[in-house]
Amino acid sequence: EPEVTQTPSHQVTQMGQEVILRCVPISNHLYFYWYRQILGQKVEFLVSFYNNEISEKSEIFDDQFSVERPDGSNFTLKIRSTKLEDSAMYFCASSVAGGRHTGELFFGEGSRLTVL
C-alpha cells in the first residue's frame, strides 16, 4: 500500500537553529500538506501546497516557516531560527484531490522535533 514517508523520525536541535523536515508524498498525489501536533494538543493545519505554490496557510505558518518541492518527489518544511515552542510532531500529508471535496488525506508517521 502506498504511503507518505517522512524523515527524520526525530530531530533534536538547539534554539535558533534551522531545521528541514522532509516528506515523500504518495506518487500520484497532487496536493501536499503540513500539520503539527504539540504534545497532548490538537492536530493543527499549517499549510497546503499545490502546483508548486502555497494554496492555503494558517496563522501559525508565519515567516519562520517555508515549504518547497525541490524535485518531483520530495516536499520539505523549513523552520528558520527554531524556538522552544516549535517542539512538536510534524505530519506531512498528501491527497489526490484538493480544493472542494478533497477526500482522503494520507498522513505520514510524523517527524518529532525537539528544540532545546
Place this chain on the structure above:
Amino acid sequence: LAKTTQPISMDSYEGQEVNITCSHNNIATNDYITWYQQFPSQGPRFIIQGYKTKVTNEVASLFIPADRKSSTLSLPRVSLSDTAVYYCLVGDGGALTFGSGTRLQVQP
C-alpha cells in the same frame, strides 16, 4: 469553518459496537463529514467520509441524518486495537480543523 462537538472519551469492551456521535450545527452546504483515527505518536488515518445518509466501508459506517447537523460513526465489534482518538471533521478542503476528538478505550 463548522465547529464540531463530540464526547471527550468513551469506554467499550471487545466485541461491542461503538457509536460516536458528532454535532456540527453550522455545517455548510458544500461541507463533507470525515472521520479520522489517531494512535499515539502516529499520524491521523482516514476512516470514512460522507455527505448525507449512510456510508459504509470495510471498517465503519457513517450515519448522517437529513439535516446533516450531526453524524454518527459506528464501529462494529471493536477490538483492543481500536483504542485510539477519533476525530470528526467538517469541511470541503484539505485544510482540516481537528478538534479534541473522542478518546475510545476498548477493554478486554
